[in-house]
Structure formats: C-alpha cells, structure tokens
Amino acid sequence: MIQVKAPLLLHRRVAPEHFLMRLLAPVIAREARPGQFLHIRVGSGDNPLLRRPISLLNADRQAGTVDLIYKVVGSGTAVLAKLPAGGRLDLLGPLGHPFEIPGGLQEAFLAGGGVGIPPLYFLAKELVKSRGSGGKVKVRVFLGARTKEWLICGDLFKRLKVETRVATDDGSLGRKGSVVDLMKAALRMSSPRKRGSDSPFRGNDEVMLFMCGPTPMMAAGAALARRKGLRAQVSLEERMGCAMGCCLGCVVEVAAEPASSHARFQRVCTEGPVFPAEAVVWSRS
Amino acid sequence: MKQPDLSIRLGPLNLQNPVMTASGTFGYGPEYHRLYDVNLLGGIVTKSITLKPRPGNPAPRIYETPSGMLNSIGLQNVGVEAFVKTKLPFLRGLRGPKVIVSLAGESVSEYVALARRLDGEKGIDGFELNISCPNCEQGGMEFGVDPRGTARLVKAVAAATRRPLIVKLSPNVTDVVAIARAAAGAGAQILSLINTLVGLAVDPARWKPRIATVTGGLSGPAIRPVALRMVWQVHRALPKIPLIGIGGILTAADAVEFMLCGASAFQVGTANYVNPQAPVEILQGLRTYLTERKLVSAKKLVGGLKVPRVLRGIPKVVAG
Ligand SMILES: Cc1cc2nc3c(=O)[nH]c(=O)nc-3n(C[C@H](O)[C@H](O)[C@H](O)COP(=O)(O)O)c2cc1C
Ligand code: FES
Numbered sequence: 174m175i176q177v178k179a180p181l182l183l184h185r186r187v188a189p190e191h192f193l194m195r196l197l198a199p200v201i202a203r204e205a206r207p208g209q210f211l212h213i214r215v216g217s218g219d220n221p222l223l224r225r226p227i228s229l230l231n232a233d234r235q236a237g238t239v240d241l242i243y244k245v246v247g248s249g250t251a252v253l254a255k256l257p258a259g260g261r262l263d264l265l266g267p268l269g270h271p272f273e274i275p276g277g278l279q280e281a282f283l284a285g286g287g288v289g290i291p292p293l294y295f296l297a298k299e300l301v302k303s304r305g306s307g308g309k310v311k312v313r314v315f316l317g318a319r320t321k322e323w324l325i326c327g328d329l330f331k332r333l334k335v336e337t338r339v340a341t342d343d344g345s346l347g348r349k350g351s352v353v354d355l356m357k358a359a360l361r362m363s364s365p366r367k368r369g370s371d372s373p374f375r376g377n378d379e380v381m382l383f384m385c386g387p388t389p390m391m392a393a394g395a396a397l398a399r400r401k402g403l404r405a406q407v408s409l410e411e412r413m414g415c416a417m418g419c420c421l422g423c424v425v426e427v428a429a430e431p432a433s434s435h436a437r438f439q440r441v442c443t444e445g446p447v448f449p450a451e452a453v454v455w456s457r458s
Numbered sequence: 459m460k461q462p463d464l465s466i467r468l469g470p471l472n473l474q475n476p477v478m479t480a481s482g483t484f485g486y487g488p489e490y491h492r493l494y495d496v497n498l499l500g501g502i503v504t505k506s507i508t509l510k511p512r513p514g515n516p517a518p519r520i521y522e523t524p525s526g527m528l529n530s531i532g533l534q535n536v537g538v539e540a541f542v543k544t545k546l547p548f549l550r551g552l553r554g555p556k557v558i559v560s561l562a563g564e565s566v567s568e569y570v571a572l573a574r575r576l577d578g579e580k581g582i583d584g585f586e587l588n589i590s591c592p593n594c595e596q597g598g599m600e601f602g603v604d605p606r607g608t609a610r611l612v613k614a615v616a617a618a619t620r621r622p623l624i625v626k627l628s629p630n631v632t633d634v635v636a637i638a639r640a641a642a643g644a645g646a647q648i649l650s651l652i653n654t655l656v657g658l659a660v661d662p663a664r665w666k667p668r669i670a671t672v673t674g675g676l677s678g679p680a681i682r683p684v685a686l687r688m689v690w691q692v693h694r695a696l697p698k699i700p701l702i703g704i705g706g707i708l709t710a711a712d713a714v715e716f717m718l719c720g721a722s723a724f725q726v727g728t729a730n731y732v733n734p735q736a737p738v739e740i741l742q743g744l745r746t747y748l749t750e751r752k753l754v755s756a757k758k759l760v761g762g763l764k765v766p767r768v769l770r771g772i773p774k775v776v777a778g
Binding site for chain 2: 174175176214219220221222223224249263265411412413414415416417418419420421422423424425426437438
C-alpha cells in the first residue's frame with residue numbers, strides 16, 4: 174500500500190455518468206487484488222475534502238497500470254470527471270480485503286449491477302487465469318443495468334470468453350428484469366450435485382457466488398444463496414474517511430461473534446469491502 | 459543558514475516539534491507508520507480509550523459537509539486492557555513522538571480508574587482528557603460544558619496520576635474561557651482545543667439525517683476560524699498555560715495561524731484522511747516558513763498575532 178501522484182494516462186466516458194481511468198502506478202498494479210480499491214483525492218483544496226474510494230477494474234503488472242470505472246454521483250466524482258488525461262492523481266492503495274478464491278473452486282457465479290460490475294471483471298480475469306483442482310474454473314457472469322446503454326464492461330467480459338448473461342430494467346438488452354432473476358434461473362438448473370443433500374450446493378466449497386452492486390440486489394442475492402446453500406461473498410460500499418482503519422467511520426453491522434460485543438461492527442475499508450454474505454446484517458437497508 | 463529550532467515546551471513535556479496527531483484520527487499509530495516514519499512527529503494522541511470496550515454507534519457514521527465532515531463514531535474502542543496488550547507495545551517502541559493517551563468515560567470514577575490503570579505503564583508520556591463525553595451522573599450532559607463539572611473531573615484525575623495532564627476543551631459552550639480557567643485551576647498542565655462542534659446534515663430527498671445518530675461532530679477546515687478564536691481567547695485570558703491548537707489544520711500555513719494565536723503546539727486531525735502525509739508535509743512546511751523568515755525558533759511564533767491597540771483589553775466577541 175502506498176500513496177502516489179500517478180499520471181492519468183486515459184480518461185473517457187464509457188456509459189452515461191460512468192468514466193474509465195487508466196493510471197500509471199506500478200507498485201499498486203503489482204500488489205492489487207480483485208475486490209480491492211483505491212482512495213483518491215479529488216482536487217487539491219478543501220472542498221470536496223475527503224477522498225473517494227473507487228474499486229479496481231484491472232491491474233496490468235507488465236504495463237504498470239491500473240484501471241478504474243467510477244460513476245458521477247456527487248460533487249467529488251463530478252470534480253474527478255473534469256480532470257484531463259495527462260494530469261496526475263493522488264492515489265492511496267491498494268486497500269481492503271480482496272475476494273477470496275477457495276483452492277478447490279470449480280465454478281464461480283459473478284453477479285453485479287451498475288458500478289459494482291468493475292471489481293467482478295478483475296475477479297473474472299483472475300479466475301480465468303487460475304485453475305481449480307479439477308482444471309479450469311467455470312465462470313458464469315450475471316450483469317444488470319438500467320438499459321442497454323447503461324451497461325458497463327459488457328464488452329470486456331465478452332473478450333474474456335466467459336458465459337455472460339445480462340438483464341436490463343426495460344429489456345433493451347438481454348432479459349427484462351433483474352440480476353437476481355438471472356441468478357434464480359441459472360441456479361435452478363445448475364451443475365454439481367452432491368448426494369444426500371437437500372441442495373446441490375450445501376456445504377460445497379467448489380461453487381461460490383461473488384456479488385457487487387446495489388444493496389437491495391446483494392441482499393436478495395444473499396437470501397437466494399442462503400436458500401440454496403450456496404456460499405457467497407459480497408463487496409460492500411460505505412462512506413469513508415481514512416480508508417486505513419483509523420477513523421471507524423466506514424463500519425457495517427455484521428453478525429456478532431458471541432461474547433465479543435465490539436466485533437459487532439466491521440470496517441468496510443479494512444475487514445471489507447468483501448465480506449462473507451452470511452455475516453452481513455442486511456436489515457438496515 | 460542554520461536549521462531553525464522546532465522543539466517546543468508544553469509545560470512538563472518537551473516535544474521535538476509542535477506537530478501532533480489528533481485523537482480518533484490516527485488510530486494508535488501503526489496504520490500511518492506504513493506510509494511514513496511516525497517517529498518524525500512531535501506527538502501522537504491515541505483514539506480515546508474507555509474502561510470497557512465500546513461497540514460504537516450505528517452506521518452511517520460519517521458525512522462530508524462543505525470543507526468539513528460530520529462524525530458520530532460513538533467512542534468505539536477496544537477498552538483499556540486490550541489497549542495495553544495490543545496497542546501500547548507499538549507506541550512504546552517509538553523514539554520520537556510523545557505518546558499521549560486520550561481518556562474518556564461517563565463518570566468521574568471511570569476516568570479515575572483509567573488514569574490509575576495506565577499510570578504505571580511504560581511508554582505513556584501523558585494523558586489527554588476528552589471531556590466532551592456524556593456525563594451520565596448529570597443526565598448525559600457533556601462534562602466539558604460546565605465549569606464545575608470540569609473542575610471536579612480534572613481534580614480527581616490529577617490526583618490519580620503523576621503524568622502530565624492535558625485537558626481537551628469542547629467548543630460547544632458559551633464561554634470557553636470559563637471552562638479553561640476551571641480546568642487549569644483544577645490541575646490541568648496543558649489545554650488542547652478544540653474538539654468537534656456539534657452539527658447536523660440532512661438529506662432533503664429522504665427527509666432524513668445523514669448520520670444515524672442525527673447529530674455529530676463537525677471537523678475540518680470549516681471549523682478553523684472558530685478554533686482560532688477560542689485559542690486566542692484562552693491565550694489572552696490565561697497566558698501562562700500552554701495550549702495545543704486543533705481544528706481544520708491542513709497545511710503549515712494553517713498551523714502557523716494557530717501558533718500566532720497562542721498555541722505552542724497543534725494537532726492534525728481530519729487532514730490525515732485528506733492527505734495521509736499531511737503531518738510530515740506540515741512539519742517540512744513549518745521548517746521552510748521559519749527559514750524563509752529567518753526565525754531561529756518555532757517558539758517565536760507563539761502568541762505573535764498583531765492586534766490593534768484598542769482591542770488589547772479583555773477580548774469581546776462582537777459579530778456584525
Ligand atoms: C472520525 C473522528 C473521530 C474522532 N474521535 C475522537 C476521540 O476519540 N477523542 C477525541 O478527543 N477527539 C476525537 N475527534 C476529534 C479530533 O481529535 C479533533 O479534535 C477534531 O476533529 C478537530 O480537528 P480537525 O479539524 O483537524 O479534525 C475525532 C474526530 C474525527 C473526525
Ligand atoms: S474509512 Fe476510516 S476506518 Fe474505514
């Protein structure tokens with residue numbers, strides 16, 4: 174983890190309100206894992222004041238570059254969007270607990286919506302490279318967007334040659350509906366069967382669901398996974414101060430360990446952003 | 459030219475430079491040590507410690523406001539025993555900065571028990587009393603908003619420890635000088651100010667407060683003018699007691715403002731989030747500032763504010 178002023182090599186719009194950045198930051202590119210994020214200073218004055226956490230889309234170790242996609246949601250990202258390529262950006266990272274890839278993984282479901290999709294692309298790329306015990310990990314991707322033109326990273330997944338299904342709210346691309354609808358359909362007929370179990374997935378380490386997207390989507394996805402006995406990891410978002418574990422501003426409620434009350438809250442920047450879905454208390458949202 | 463002398467005396471404490479980090483914004487040190495050598499700092503103030511571990515407040519806990527932020531962490535901390543076991547060893551190993559442990563409690567006896575428990579521990583150079591805590595004995599009102607409550611608390615803690623005692627003042631009061639005087643009279647050797655200003659931010663779309671506890675503490679550059687005013691007032695009224703200025707310091711120039719108003723040292727808080735290197739950059743900037751002005755010592759800045767003669771009496775706050 175380092176703080177660097179990194180040259181901004183490329184900066185372009187990829188969908189309405191969504192921008193892609195490529196930055197030259199070899200140390201970060203070398204260390205970065207899927208699910209991790211960078212904490213970025215927007216502007217140099219005191220308004221906007223705080224940095225913005227943005228997930229990594231990709232890290233190219235050879236080229237020493239990292240890619241990000243962010244959505245303009247407020248004053249901070251609006252300032253970011255005006256920055257021309259050729260300038261420099263103050264980065265802190267890579268930060269956070271990445272997605273965990275179990276050693277025996279054979280099949281991975283990746284479900285993402287909106288600006289939650291980029292970290293899943295990074296993960297898919299790693300999974301395609303890596304091998305489970307029984308050969309290649311089978312990667313199945315489910316993406317959601319408002320409409321066809323709001324979908325991001327669709328082309329990137331296509332180039333990875335992983336099975337990708339898309340749902341849009343209006344049906345302008347793929348199925349009309351939600352990511353969770355896609356998952357339900359796919360899980361109904363999914364592969365590895367274990368005898369003597371009420372679900373093909375229960376207690377199974379070979380299949381894992383990875384999710385990142387709007388909270389209602391992840392909550393519904395986590396509930397579905399629980400019903401199916403499918404293990405799941407989710408990447409959460411919360412407003413951040415330090416992103417280094419110091420301010421305790423970014424906590425989420427997780428299922429309390431018995432007897433240790435202060436483990437009730439965990440830091441999205443440090444223990445997260447990726448958590449086991451079963452630990453997360455979804456009720457608040 | 460010779461390097462300017464950055465060392466500072468804060469009553470019983472000798473600091474290698476006036477740059478300290480503020481409670482709650484710097485964890486317990488090791489996190490930022492990954493980015494730079496924290497031995498360069500003049501002092502480190504820990505997150506406030508309580509007798510028992512505290513889970514803290516529900517989320518969301520922070521929200522950015524114009525040139526500032528609101529927080530409501532709820533004093534989440536590991537409790538004094540875990541602090542001694544897991545956090546203190548790192549601090550004990552430091553050679554440069556003075557290590558100040560911030561103490562918080564809901565009753566006088568809790569503060570006293572904390573001070574007693576830590577008094578014999580090696581590696582602690584002093585305590586900072588966070589008196590912006592709800593005083594449960596007095597119906598949840600902050601200790602620090604009442605001169606008598608402040609005096610009672612400070613007196614009890616001063617009697618329980620031999621270590622240097624800093625009292626951190628709350629800005630949420632009508633007369634900060636009265637509280638400062640009460641703390642100094644009861645045994646505080648150093649005063650630090652200010653803690654956060656109580657504030658509120660609203661989401662107009664959902665008709666809801668932005669943080670779970672509705673109100674929270676405002677910090678960052680937005681509060682700097684208020685902090686400077688309070689430092690100046692207290693320095694004018696109690697020129698003998700050393701002060702540590704806190705509130706919205708992002709740059710060396712900001713720090714100089716506090717020293718001119720009467721602070722001998724200062725703490726960097728929210729700036730750690732904005733720029734993790736802020737404390738070391740401020741240190742370097744301060745050195746440059748002194749060198750450029752041919753000032754031999756940082757002490758020359760303390761209380762140097764030039765005020766029109768007609769206003770040199772007891773400071774009055776007049777708006778408009
Ligand atoms: C997230 C956060 C947590 C804080 N926690 C504490 C604390 O535990 N004890 C304390 O005395 N002050 C605490 N403070 C107040 C700071 O130490 C400091 O007084 C205040 O933020 C003003 O300085 P600044 O504008 O430089 O941040 C906290 C501030 C922030 C932003
Ligand atoms: S953002 Fe400060 S602890 Fe996570």
